[in-house]
Amino acid sequence: MFKATIYVTLKESVLDPQGVAVQGTLHALGYQKVSDVRIGKRMEVLIEAKDRQEAEAQIAEICEKVLANPVIENFRFELEEVA
């Protein structure tokens, strides 16, 4: 069994409306010194696989096809063997 920690982030060139909204809120609350707020996702998934290679291939496929939008997002992941 492996645990994958997956990070999905917007590509640099893509505007981040959520980040802009959070930044506006922070400024309104007095945190004027913050800038460039970017929001992404962090996901954890347990996956059964016979070896690390199979786990890696499965997680990469899941990221490419389901969890990340390749047009506007990048993904990377870390794999850890668990129980």
Add this chain to the structure above:
Amino acid sequence: MFKATIYVTLKESVLDPQGVAVQGTLHALGYQKVSDVRIGKRMEVLIEAKDRQEAEAQIAEICEKVLANPVIENFRFELEEVA
């Protein structure tokens, strides 16, 4: 200037409906070997501060008061000095 990378995750004891939904989708798409899908946020923020200590205090306060809900979420962050 410092760059904070902030991770906000649901506490272990809290049900993750988003994670349950993603897991259902993955199973429906044939990825039966995945389980325990948990979804969190990864945020990047640039912050002006005179030193690391001030940056750390400001980011901790921002997380406690704005970015994370202390009742159901945990947060941690990494700080990196930039330009």
